[in-house]
Amino acid sequence: MSGNEPGPRPSDEELAAMGRDDLVKLGGQLDGVEIVDYPDPWPVKGTKAEKRAERAVALWFLVAALAGLAFVVALIWWPWRYEPRTDESAHFWYSLYTPVLGITLGVSVLAIAFGALLYAKKFIPNEVAIQQRSDNMGEGSAEVDRKTIVAHLADAGDRATIGRRSMIKRTAGLGVGALGLGVVALPVASFIKDPHDNADNKDGLVHTGWQKQHPGEIVYLRRHTGDANEVSLVRPEEIDAGGMETVFPFRESERGDHEALLHAVRRSDNPVMLIRLRPGDAAEVVKRKGQEDFNYGDFYAFTKICSHVGCPTSLYEQQTNRILCPCHQSQFDALQYAKPVFGPATRALAQLPITVHTDGYLIARHDFIEPIGPGYWERKS
Structure with a gap:
């Protein structure tokens, strides 16, 4: 390739006396490397173009720092507790919590990447070299190889002029530091904040x-007939043995309230x-155990x-008493408190405690005693 043959290796005394330039040259000779071209990106120092390039790189790192700090601020002080849709303003700001975290963290990461890429493009020399490669017969690197590679790296750093570009170094450190602070704060906050801790x-x-919603309130089981305004309550004698029906909550205070009735079947x-x-x-x-009187x-x-993942368990097999989820084929045994017996689900379906009111209609005694649906971080069951 280059025609350069590695010369004799220097002694330890000669190696200790060599400067960095000598080590760089020696490293190239020992590795059979010929540098064909090593142009300086900025042969004329201090030009306006060079300053503009430096400011552009620093700007990206500054953006990374600001976005990283914004992420930490949003993580700590943005409204993060769950707010219902009934309070439109509070729910709006709460709903932006996750998007704001994603945008600020993403901008910080991307800005650091853009800054690093722009720096490499504008300031690192585009070296063209030819090297004859060798695995040194399977032996490890000698002391001379270690020193010369360190010299090469230091020389590359000097040629990239990073040492004299304090603006870029400060903004890069600020950007990486802010991003690192966010990376540390995120898992810590996950152990502290619980958006649903209000019982x-x-x-x-x-x-x-x-x-x-208040003590003594009666919550009826209501079937959905397709007409949101129609209230069809359920009596025990209306369902045959082996039958199944989907029901929704109803309160007398909602009768005639179209929005409340519609919300009940859509929630x-x-x-x-x-x-x-x-x-x-x-x-x-x-x-x-603990639910012996829920039926x-x-x-x-x-x-x-x-x-499993919150799909509707819409199917009930009368002959096998299996409740089926069509999404991922989980099956639950209705004869064993809806315990999963097949598929990926690992938790029984939550059971609603029911009874019959004095007027003969089925009602809910109270809410589920455990969160329904898939597991999540703060869930205790």
């Missing part, structure tokens, strides 16, 4: 639309499967929200 928040993940965590087991099957039921006779009510 009284009826719209949080801990509760559903079946929660009583994602409200649908419940009301199942009436056949008498022979009901005798074989295994009840979950009413042969009637059992389970959430339709699958505990």
Whole structure:
């Protein structure tokens, strides 16, 4: 390739006496490297073009720093507690929490990358070299090789002029530092902040639309007929043995309120499967500890929200008493407190405690005693 043959290696005394330029030259000779071209990106120092390029690189690093600091500020002080849609203003700002975190962190990472790329393009020499490669017969690097490679790296740093560009170094350090602060703050905040820690928040993940809004309130089981304004309550005798019906919560205070009635059937965590087991099957039921009185006779009510990823468990097999989720084929045994028996789901479907009111209609005794649907970080069950 180059025709250069490695010369004799210097002694330790000669090696210690060599300067960096001598080591760079020696390293090239030992590695069989011929530098064909090593142009200086800025042969005339201090030009306006060079200053503009330096400011452009520094600007990207400054943007990275500002975005990183904005990420930390948003992580700590942006409204992060869950706010229901009933308060439009508060919910709007809460809904921006995750997008703001993603945008600020993404801008910080991208700005550092753009700054590094621009610096490499504008200030690092485009060296053209030819090298004859060798694996040194499988032996490790000798002391002379280690010293010469360090010299080469230091020389490359000097030729890239990073040492005399304090603006770029300061902004790069600021950008990386701000990003690093955000990277550290994010997992720490995850252990401290819980958007759903307010147990009284009826719209949080801990509760559903079946929660009583005030003491003594009656929450009926209502079937959806397709007409949001029609209120069709459920009596036990209306469901045959082995039958299933999807029901939603209803309060007398909502009667005639179109928006409230429509919201009740559209809220994602409200649908419940009301199942009436056949008498022979009901005798074989295994009840979950602490939920022995959640059923009413042969009637059992389970959430339709699958505990795997939240799909609707819309299918019920009367012969096998299996509740099926069509998304990923999880199956739950209705005779064993809706325990998963097949598929990826690992948690039983939450059971709604039900009974019959004095007027003969089925009602919910209270809300689910555990969060429904898939698991999440703050969930205890």
